[in-house]
Amino acid sequence: MTDRTGSYDVLVAGGGNAALCAAIAARKAGASVLLVEHAPRAFRGGNSRHTRNFRVMHTAPTATLTEAYAEDEYWDDLQRVTGGETDEALARLTIHNSAPALAWMDSHGVRFQPSLTGTLSLSRTNAFFLGGGKALLNAYYRVAERLGVVIRYDAEVRDVRLRDGVVESVEIESSGATTSLHVKAVVVAAGGFQANIEWLKQYWGAVADNFLIRGTPYAKGRVLRNLLDQGAMPVGDPTQCHAVAIDARAPKFDGGIVTRLDAIPFSIVVNRDARRFYDEGEDLWPKRYAIWGRLIAQQPGQIAYAITDAKALTLFMPSMYPAITAATIDELAGKLTLDGAALAETLRAYNAAVQPGRFNDKILDDCRTEGLAPAKSHWAQRIDTPPYIAYPLRPGITFTYLGVKVDDRARVVMRNGARAENLFAAGEIMAGNILGRGYLAGFGMTIGTVFGRIAGAEAAKHARH
């Protein structure tokens, strides 16, 4: 079937932040652009729909940022969270370009909240989108439409056909029909594979059936698989994903921010056998937030329960699901379908091990257990004040780390070291180059914006020569 919409200089695969930045940049550089988004319009934007902020280097306070966040500090933060699994040249390129990117975003309709005093330290390092990621996407889609980018929803790029490192054609599937397009350059910004349970099973086995996917169900990783199968060089550990503990009642896909739970430091967490399995008070919550998905994935049935009492109820952010409450431990065990005697014993042993201390949820306090394995190192208070409350927990997958290697012009690098001539990558599909492991708030959006702009400009430059 031939394409009736005409021919294009640049095809962008994907419809999230990186894809939009690439499409707008390419169009502004004079190229004709087709953007192919797998999702329908209502769910456009991939995981960017669930984002909220952008990590940005700055040397002085701005309207939306307090104090300063210098390149070296930014780089140190990145090194710390990745444990060195980052490409320094690409990382510094990203950090450098985050500052001009902020102005670019502003001039393309993205609106930011004013910096707010008295909030978390992120008001210094991160600019917050007014209304969040979907509002940002709405702004970019409007700009893209106005500039004349052709947007096709409900259309999935299935095959970016490479020959000797050159894209020959692109196969698109839309409402059951397959179209083959010849374009001069391609930007792949189609995300990771976290919504592809079958692929996750390759590394996790049947356990992956019990994972909840926090973001878009459209991140199937088909473009990523397609490129790796054709010899693109992989980066990032394929077995790794960012996994946090979320409310087990969350939907399979797209539950987003409201399913997260911050109750763990003020609870004990037990598995299906009503046994504890890790130190809930090991460190301040933001530093331990992202280990609990993996911990629960390793438990039988991939389910766990945070259990605490009335004293803790107001210590953490509310989630969308109500706490499961009961007047007695036995009743609570019944509601959670846990063994009542086993839960009572776990709580008895825990309560007996709690040492006196001065509770302070803002610091690493001295409320801890003694002689308990595993210990609870901080915020350990006796669980003895009804109503008892519980939240069921499951692993919630945010994103995967596997990607394709790129160079500083966002060109895809092949296994033999050659650069694909007319194939560029941006966003989560290449974020593993820079964020090989760990997590840094708002950095995914920075990588997507910076490399989206580079990829779009480079693709347009290639197409017009």
Add this chain to the structure above:
Amino acid sequence: MRATDTVVEARRVMEICNACRYCEGYCAVFPAMELRRDFSNADLSYLANLCHDCRGCFYACQYAPPHEFNLNLPRTFAQLRAETYAEYAWPGPLAALFRRNGVVVSLAVAFALAAVLVLTAVLQTPSVIYSPHTGVGAFYAVIPLGAMIAVGLVTFGYALLALAVGYRQFWRDTAADLKRPAGWRAWRRALGDAAALRNLTGGGFGCNDRDESFSTIRRWLHHAMFYGFVSCFAATCVATVYHHVFGWMAPYPLFSVPVVLGLLGGIGLLIGTVGLLTLKIVRDPAPAARELLGADMALLVLLALVAATGLLLLALRDSAAMGILLAVHLGFVLALFLILPYGKFVHGIYRLGALVHYAAEIAPERIGARAIE
């Protein structure tokens, strides 16, 4: 306490919003929400009336339909507002007038118009009604001043009383557990917010009408309508002073204070109402509550007719059409006074109350913790 489907839905929406908080930059609703973990019926009444229907949150919402969470805050709050209008209405039995309010307002207009026309026709000879009158006291030749003042005072006075009682019932219900009393600072800030429609700015960049794009047009049209209304009201007040203090009788010359205020006010009112009516027709229906369209349209059309007939009366006051135009204009004004406490107009009273509540409870730095990763 009410536990209607709308209250239950509003609570569900607020509990999800409170776990997200991405929209906290749009308006006062979200910082007020963040002060709470649980949402009583009174909290929801307060928050629903604090909502200015800018709809920014609907287009920014990652959980808006067709997402399975199906959040539609502007629509849910609009529906809840309508329920609160009936709940706080005084006297209680007249709350029924808020049901099918479009029809109620239309009937009130028909009744008032007919009453004024019939009374004028019965009490005046046709030669008086259909002849041109000029000079001092021309209007009163057609409709006696005493009748005008008596009917106006009684209906408008009643409207003020009913609105005041409604406000008190709203305040007693929603602000009972306010920690600090609402002092003059809170009132000053609330009046400033109301006068500027600060919460209709969607965080500073406009609100949504047709789609995801932002515009300040609705805010400016509301300003034109509101300040037009105020200007017309001021014209009446000045004229009253002229008449009773200085003994200067209407009609007043074109370049007199009452006529200039009335002319500018009428033009503003007409532009604002026609503009807002147009927006109601072309707007995206997704975040709107369709069952409230009747009430919204009815008040806008009535205000537009008051303005249009007032302007027409001014234009043709020296002609033989003056008599009948005056009766028609006063008929519409009478209808407006009658339905003032039982129609969309009450939104202003309760919203002001919600803004006072907000100003009293919110710390200047506002905002609690954010959900952040």
